[in-house]
Amino acid sequence: MTQTYSIGVDLGGTNLRIASYSEALGLMDTISLPTRLVEGRERVVRDLCEAVVSLKRKGYDGRALAGVGIGTPGPLELPEGILRNPPNLHGWDGFDLRNAVETCLAHSVSIESDGNAAALAEARLGAGREQKVDSLGILTLGTGVGNGLILNGQIWHGSTGMGGEAGHSIVKDQDGAPCGCGGFGCLEQYASAMAIQRMARERMGSEAPASSHAIFLMASEGEPRALSIFETVGHSLAIALTGLVNTLNLPLYLLGGGVCEAWEMFAPSMFRELRVRSYVYRLTEPGEGDPAALERHKTYILRAQLGSGAGLLGACLLPYERQDSTSTSQENLLVHK
């Protein structure tokens, strides 16, 4: 496998990133483009494929291309690879993304939700590998809230590929803010960059800065309304994590995405509330500080390690996942002969 490379695509609502990767060298070349949504999905697919082909032309010292992986905003219907009402890709409902890219490239591709791709990267190359856990969940607090689950070493797709949408768990049952998913009161409306901006407008009116980073800076200076927003972020994460911790009892939950720059501001209220709300967490809470190695029988909630590149790296890993499962079944075939 060291003599192959893969190409990964992170298809976001704003940015389209394409990278080449090998196990020995990690990420090799990365191309960043705007996602030209206004010019239509065919245009985006063409941009994507042209970038893949331009990387493939580099040859990489004769290495064979193990495959092409795509991480995309969900919900995604699997195994087909059809997008279903993706809140961040308006007009893409029902789009058979896998087929469109495969036709354009004349090459099969692996496709996953971006949350699952990030979870995979953290499991294989980030916090999960370091901590030697078989199962983990990730919440990526970016423009929206992504989610991915690795259970017993494998991505959890659910029965139609739409698992890992815990960003749309409900954290406010009454008067919840309307969400892009069509519901209201979702975690995404209380713990994303978009949510932080909305809460700033609600609480500061015309004084609200436009970006979540600027609101973070205000909070860093002790501005009470800005601080209260991150309290709400922490409270909302605790409500959603209570559901995940009590239902799944995983050894590790990771928080990633840009909002985590404010970790010191939301983590105290998150842990305080989680301790009150989740008895499974209370029974399994680890000691203070980030551990060198995870202790058995504990529930860790840590910052993700791979930063904003986790989704792209996970997309690069997808072809190797598929190859692994193929080689396993071939072994089985040999055994049963």
Added chain:
Amino acid sequence: MTQTYSIGVDLGGTNLRIASYSEALGLMDTISLPTRLVEGRERVVRDLCEAVVSLKRKGYDGRALAGVGIGTPGPLELPEGILRNPPNLHGWDGFDLRNAVETCLAHSVSIESDGNAAALAEARLGAGREQKVDSLGILTLGTGVGNGLILNGQIWHGSTGMGGEAGHSIVKDQDGAPCGCGGFGCLEQYASAMAIQRMARERMGSEAPASSHAIFLMASEGEPRALSIFETVGHSLAIALTGLVNTLNLPLYLLGGGVCEAWEMFAPSMFRELRVRSYVYRLTEPGEGDPAALERHKTYILRAQLGSGAGLLGACLLPYERQDSTSTSQENLLVHK
């Protein structure tokens, strides 16, 4: 396996039920005893073991005893089998139940939370078998709200055995009712028999009947306050199910337990709210009516099939689960020789 039998124990806060089971005959003999909690846990263990021994003495035509399985209120620390602050077994915190029973019986036992035992029974012999699904979740709406998950054909224990506690997902983020788990606003406080009684006291004062069944009868006669309680049950189930459906995307969720006698009263508000809240549900909602066979790519929420005996039946099945996994690993050993 048809020449063996098993003994299962359903240890409840009120009743202790012990049954013998064979694959060919199903449940054979059942013993029901009160759970004598006030006389101490050693007394309960002795009652349990004496009942097991009395069934074993019956011999069952020379069949070999495949094993003894126990379903118990959680949270349960596995693989040890130690109870951790079980809300419905006061004073049992830290009790090494597995060890106590194994010492008393001089026989190894399999132990699971009662919710997982019920999920296993529904998967192997109830709705899951009929519908040929690999994964399912169950919520048992009894005195409290139990939960169990079967993922890819296996009970999901979580990393310390405390998975399957979705009865303590939060459905009310503000002013939630205090829960036996130490938190507040849990599903158990809005969808259990106990919760129905509390809501009746809150909404009817001294006119409130004492039992949830009597409140169900009032609602059947159209009493508006009683009807509003079941509306709340449906709403609360929808909030919790939104989390489960969006996160896990299972093909089948079952609702069991005594509260389901009021299915016609809470199901309409449950499905209405779920449709609004969960986009994964909206994208995968099946047509009207209970299907003969589950359609692929749909999310079914149905009444459990096995009734209040699911937990006892699941306990009886546990020894066969363990035996299966042992025989698989033995096969593997042979293959690798």
